[in-house]
Amino acid sequence: MRSDVARSIALVMLMIVSVQMPMFDNAEEPVELKEEPLIEMVAQNPCQGYDACLGYDAGGYNARNEVCPGGTGTCTVANLTSYVDYGSGSTTTTFYGYMDGYGSASSGLDDDDVYTMWVPWGYGVNVTLSWNSTVGMLTGAMGSTGMSAASSYQSSGATVYDYKSGYSNPGGFTMTTIGNAVSGSLVDIYLDCNGNYCKTSSGYTSDYRMDIETWPSDGGNYGDGTSQFGTGASTWDDGRTYVGMCGQYGGSYCQVNPGTNNGADTGTKTIASGESFGLFINYDNYADTESTLTVSCSSGASYSIARSNGFIPNADGSGLYTTAFTGPDTCTATTTDIYNDGGIEAYWAGLTPAVSGLLSTTLANPTVSTYGV
Secondary structure (H helix, E strand, C coil): CHHHHHHHHHHHHHHHHHHHHHHHHHCCCCHHHHCCCCCCCCCCCCCCCCCCCCCCCCCCCCCCCCECCCCCCECCCEECCCCCCCCCCCEEEEEEEECCCCCCCCCCCCCEEEEEEEECCCEEEEEEEEECCCCCCEEEEEEECCCCCCCCCCCCCCCEEEEECCCCCCCEEEEECCCCCCCCEEEEEEEEECCCCCCHHHCCCCEEEEEEEEEEEECCEECCCCECCEEEEECCCCCCCCEEECCCCCCCCCCCCCCCCCCCEEEEEEECECCEEEEEEEECCCHHHHEEEEEEECCCCEEEECCCCCCCCCCCEEEEEEEEEEECEEEEEEEEECCCCCCEEEEEEEECCCECCEEEEECCCCEEEEECC
16 A cells, blocks of 8 residues: 555656656756856967077077077077067167177077068168176177178178177167168168177176167158259240250250350349249269359359269269259359360259159150159
């Protein structure tokens, strides 16, 4: 009897459970069970150690041999292109390096560090080296790609933009590309330890700081260089377009017929108040060594080109801008030639505003120019 009751109770419980199970399956999970736990990750430290946080010696232990200190492994020239910053003004990126003196391949010592970087269009570069001692730790040079030494002389034929001796600059120095148009080219930075002055074993520091400053540049100089261009010829007071004459061999640069004045000529230009005109010249390939131009004005302004001063190229040419004069003024120009066969033709032209470039194109008709590039 009791066993029958127990079986009945068990069967009832099984029936209840079988009815409830589908309901449990359709129940929605609690929010806390649905959320996936965040995986916490720590970014890898971007600095791998010397040199320049790349984790290897820049350029090899000596003479750009790209052999790592110790004599094994490859330590290439350190390419900083991806790490150097550029902006609308002066922008500086800081790197740190290490060297500990000249030694054999197996000594583990590092004597030279070599870096390279691609400079985009419109920029120049300064490199400042500093170290925590009062002796000339290292010598440096900057130049075109392929530098082979921290020297003003390069056996590889590379062009040196700047060179600084650490012996003459204890504590640090700055090198620059100023005066050299390096936009769109590779620039090398070559550093060389001075004797034992980078050895910690000799009581000196082995690490240095390198600040690479980039700045907007045009033609190798700071900023965006500007020029003024002629907008059309303006006559001399007597109605002529040119004073003087030149006689090129081939080409069509000179406009005055040979023998007209033999290069000995003079002319006057009256410039009204508020007007400005540029003085331009056509010239032949002997003008630099044989011809002169002098201009004197009632205001006291003046200008001159002496023989052999290097201003005029040693080739036939035209449209060479010399200088500008602003009225009210009256200016008289004189040309001479020592062989009386001409060399310089001078003429006046209106000027554009100071702009950074001139774009010209010749269409079927007419010729159109625009400025302000």
